[in-house]
Amino acid sequence: MTAASLAVQFLNGLANASTLFLLACGLSLIFGVTRIVNFAHGSLYMLGAYVAWSLTQHLSGGVGFWASMFGAAVAVAALGALIESALLRRLYRSPELLQLLATFALTLIIRDAVLYIWGPEDLLGPRAPGLAGSINILGRAFPQYDVVLIVVGPLVLLALHVLLTRTRWGAMVRAATQDRDMAAAVGVNQAILFTSVFALGSGLAGLAGALQLPREPASASLDLFAIGDAFVVVVVGGMGSIPGAFVAALIIAEIKALCIALGSVDLPLLGTVAFPKFTLVAEFIVMAVVLIVRPWGLFGQPQSIQRALNPAEPPSHAAPRWFYWLAGALCFALAVAPLALGETSYALVLAIDIFIAILFAASLYSLVGPGGMHSFGHAAYFGLGAYAAALLLKSAGAPMPVALALSPLGGALGALLFGWFCVRLSGVYFAMLTLAFSQIVWSIAYQWDAVTGGSNGLIGVWPSQWLASHTAYYWLSLALCVAGLVFLRIIHLSPFGAALRAARDNPLRAEAIGIDRRSVQWRAFTIAGAVGGLAGGLFAFSKGSISPETLSVSRSIDGLVMVLFGGVESALGPIVGAAGFVALQDTIARHVDYWRAMLGFFMLALTLLFPGGLAGVWRRRS
């Protein structure tokens, strides 16, 4: 490492910090006023890049380039205004989980829209005219364009500061951030205020994406990368704090830059350490440290513990006797079904998928339902279970049954580690953190070629000979699925389950009667991780291969859709929901190109038609 490379990396860090800040400050601003965490913020960033690309195809020269950047920001801002006024406005009083799902549905729709309009190829943008060269930093080349970026971040920070502290609009935004109802009572029209805030925040995301175009190509996977980064920055900086976002972006970008500048270093005792590899986990480490010291972020306000806003659920009881007879009969029917269907039946393959989905959905339900913890990253534990099983088999040479039996351990260990941080937060913060952790696990699996096989994943993960037939694996899946469900149900009905529900319904009262809320939630998180890991292990051996897709965010969301689809108030919900979801996906996805977008529209329709949550509808009918 030389002084020159350190200097260049430091400047590079500043340029990256600018992009990160532009991306994150809009998210923070929108959350501050509307209290909605916009999962589609990364999608708006991605759209900024694509729209800028299209504009640069028609506008040339220096003026054309900058007009394209600005035009992309304006276009995305307009889309943001449309999204707010047409959709989110109807959801401000809905349960948090529905708001999050609605914005996530937007990411599915926008992703497919991008694929439809621009195609799957990465699109390389033009260099900025007049700024294509580089400047000399201690004998090293540093791109001129990055100098512009370095300036843009602080400029936007300054502009936002002036806007928020020196204008009447800014005072209204701050007033509404603090007390929406009182702002309305002095005549502030929230509809217009919220739409304008949403447009501004979206426009900043669009600008961030557009300005990034000369540095990296527009691609349809930018959205989830961007949202993961934005969440980390916002959590570190403090939700709703613009200066916090700036400082957090700076810290994270500079630590990554330092890792790159250090390169491979020979350290005593440790041998050669390749620091550039740490860029992946740098964000995680920064976030972890900040959350331990200040759970509400560097510049954020401590969160007040809130009671659940959802209507109280009726108490849980063990099911009546006839239900067990019915369940037993159903299990028996399912167990003998392969004898009637035959080994080659496709129904067996589909049923295995369904059993695995039920196990996964049930483990997620144990968090979302009785736990009241809205995890948006549960696929991480499914994936960790799958990778644990595959690695034990392939790298450690363990026999398949042992690898499968240890797969819950993979999920549980991950949940034990991440859960410790997550239970320190609640509500949307919890959702963001779980998603950020799952993104981190995903990128490690995606990039650590030597161990995880990178984007190709691991192949040849087949069950032992005696379990290799469809029928045998069907029985194994059925048995483990039923065992998992019974296990979760026993826990649900135990005193521990009651404590968990108490902590959900009224955290303060629960603590007042001696329940250690964090500890109870942490244990529940770990249990859910273990069962999710078992589902992942089963999945790995049923497919014969795994890839980073097993721990993708979309799998986490699929899980949530299954749970909501079935109804959050009933333990049967995830079973019905998962079976329905997999069957539907199996029939529709094979005939439709844009299945994700359809799922997105379906989710939007659910949230708009039943803004009080599906569970409420169920109960009203019963």
Next chain:
Amino acid sequence: MTEPLLHVRDLTARYGAAQILFGISFDLNAGEAVALMGRNGAGKSTTMKAILGLIDARAGVVVFRGEHISRWPTYKIARAGLAYAPEDRRIFADLTVRENLDIAALPARPGREPWTHERIFALFPNLREAQDRSAARMSGGEQQMLTVARALMGNPYALLLDEPSEGVAPIVVEAMAETVLKLKGEGVAILLSEQNLPFAARVCDRAYVLEKGEIRFSGAMDALMRDEAARRAWLEV
């Protein structure tokens, strides 16, 4: 007889499963001060919030200056000239005193002298020096004044004043009574929610007494003062 400025009939409101108001009816005429009396939990604050549209689960007729406002959004009601000074004050703590006033400013009403900073500061001299201070760093009494001052910036026809004597020093209560009388003199109608009977008696002409979400007494303030049985039944703790 002229139309009342604010006309409320059969107003009901609930929080979740708990019904708070069971059909409240009353009138507030232009230029008068009316007391809404009752013990804690009788429904005084809820009545005000329901009129302003700050409670979703509400029903009944609310007519303000001839318009049915019971389905209007809160900001529109405020702009129509119905101002609110809540009991918990709810000043915007992140804003300066001047910003608190400025975001509440609404256009002048025809035929009425508009409330300017000058007029506000003449009424509340303490606020003049505190203009650029953060509202969070003011004393309880000053915050109470700011709450009223902020409401006046909207040039209201009527002011819903919720327990201004709650939790402030006697000298501030005294100043508040003077202020309310001045405002009445300026032609601002006032609906005053109070538990402090001497204070209400000093500034109000008429009174309604609430108990468990229903109106139990309505009449002249003097009549309430004379009716010891009514006071004992519904007001005294």
